[in-house]
Amino acid sequence: MVRFGAPDGGGHEYSVTVGPRITELTRDGKSRFQASAGLVVRHYESSLSELSFTMKSAAVVRVTTREFDSGSLSLTMDRKAAASLAIREGGAAFVLPGTGGREFRFREGCQLL
Numbered sequence: 001m002v003r004f005g006a007p008d009g010g011g012h013e014y015s016v017t018v019g020p021r022i023t024e025l026t027r028d029g030k031s032r033f034q035a036s037a038g039l040v041v042r043h044y045e046s047s048l049s050e051l052s053f054t055m056k057s058a059a060v061v062r063v064t065t066r067e068f069d070s071g072s073l074s075l076t077m078d079r080k081a082a083a084s085l086a087i088r089e090g091g092a093a094f095v096l097p098g099t100g101g102r103e104f105r106f107r108e109g110c111q112l113l
Contacts, residue, residue: 036062043103052105057098064093065106073106 017024023035025044033044039057046067055061065073073085073092085092085106096104 030066031064032066034064034066050105050107052103054101054103055096056101057096059098060095061098062093062095064091066091068092068106076105076107078102079105 012027013029015026017026018038020038021036023033023037023039023041024031025033025041032046033041033053035041035057037057037059039055039061042054044053045051051065051067051073055063068087069090070087073087074081075083075085075094077096083094085094092106096102
């Protein structure tokens with residue numbers, strides 16, 4: 001599990017950038033998560049077929065994940081089906097509402113990079 005601000009390396013090198021207009025997680029020099037605003041991300045976990053995290057943001061935010069190579073993602077928000085997303089060029093982008101601490105999960109039909 002990676003918690004932004006305190007990444008557990010697990011044999012990888014992580015870097016986190018946070019500012020008013022960006023939140024980004026890189027692993028081994030490659031962007032894995034990017035958001036268009038400063039926000040709080042916790043419980044960031046990725047596996048072969050799933051990515052999950054909780055997020056707090058005061059504003060609507062565009063999020064891009066590059067954890068998956070190809071396929072499609074099923075998005076759940078607070079454990080309720082929310083959307084299906086296609087992975088294009090190794091990434092998937094989506095817009096999430098400003099939240100007070102919602103749980104997001106992406107799964108099925110994916111392969112991690």
